[in-house]
Amino acid sequence: MSFTFEPVGYIETCFKEKFGTPRQPSLVPSSWGILRLRPELNLSEALDGLEGFSHVWLVFVFHQNTNKGVKAKVHPPRMGGESIGLFATRTPHRPNPIGLSAVKLEKVEKGVLYLSGVDLVDGTPILDIKPYLPTSDRIEEATAGWTQTRPERTLQVEFSDEFRSDVARLLGARSSQAEAAIREILELDPRPVFYRGTAENPNPYMDVYGFRFDDFNVVYKMTGDVARILSLQPWAEYQASLKP
Ligand SMILES: C[S@@+](CC[C@H](N)C(=O)[O-])C[C@H]1O[C@@H](n2cnc3c(N)ncnc32)[C@H](O)[C@@H]1O
The missing domain is CATH 3.30.2310.20 (RelE-like)
Structure with a gap:
């Protein structure tokens, strides 16, 4: 099986290149982004009701990846040279180069979301937007594997x-x-x-x-x-x- 998806919109952010773009959304809370739905999709009403949520999940494509092929083990920066399985990390270099970020929703306008705390490069294609649901998405007993002993x-x-x-x-x-x-x-x-x-x-x-x-x-x-x-x-x- 294979699947073809089209972006629902694109995000403009303060990060114009990968260098300096944070490794996760919560790390640079003062960053900003503007997500504009593609007008030709006539989806602006699909944002109705989102204004009551403080955060949204963005599902997006790592469209600036330049890697040819994917390695099963990767070298996250905070591991200082050691390697670990790619599915135990949030590396952009994945079999399906799809990213997932929970970002702060500042304001909703017709067809446009104003966001902060983003970790996406300017121009990133957005596949989906979902409300962050604290009742199911916040897991009190969650543990953080190898990252717990390797602070940034x-x-x-x-x-x-x-x-x-x-x-x-x-x-x-x-x-x-x-x-x-x-x-x-x-x-x-x-x-x-x-x-x-x-x-x-x-x-x-x-x-x-x-x-x-x-x-x-x-x-x-x-x-x-x-x-x-x-x-x-x-x-x-x-x-x-x-x-x-
Ligand atoms: C480690 S990933 C995590 C992204 C997301 N929070 C996740 O977990 O899927 C974040 C890094 O991806 C890179 N990045 C962000 N947007 C990108 C894009 N559109 N194409 C390729 N790389 C991107 C930046 O270097 C950024 O530091």
Whole structure:
């Protein structure tokens, strides 16, 4: 048997690339997303009644995967190089590249959901939306397997004065939410395991990193386990600066 599904909509998010996108939805609560149903499906009334729910499940396609084939064992970042069965993880690299995220529902408008706490890259196709039902989805006695003994690595985050003035100037009313989201992203050390080094040699490859957040380039410097955010620049300006 095989099945063909079409997206019910697409989500716009503050994460324009995989680097810097959180590994789970709850990790960056200040992130935002706007899910627009495809108008040609005439489904806007399908959102009626959803406004009373605080959270929704999104079922989506990992459309930016580039892997050819799937490996039965994978290397989750927090396992620091060890491997584990793919079905014991939330890796995007699955036989059917389908993702599942519980996200916060901020507001419902005709054919549009305003969300926060998302872990999806901008443009992700959404296959389904379901209300989060605390009575059945929240399982008090749940245990968390191998993840219980492997907490996410955390970094200390500092802001330079230059970054603080950039964020206030460029983001205005949205600056405190953006600053919180950037802090939450960096606290979780978005770098792949390969770049993280060891306790003795924590930053062996680079000390200055950049990532795209919304329409901005964020530059930060790693010193040991401290990420100091240096600057924020409009993405278009950053791209223009790269041209010879
Ligand atoms: C570990 S997955 C978890 C996603 C979902 N919460 C789940 O459990 O199915 C989250 C990561 O998937 C990647 N990702 C997010 N959206 C994606 C997309 N549309 N295509 C490919 N990778 C994506 C990002 O690198 C993000 O850090």
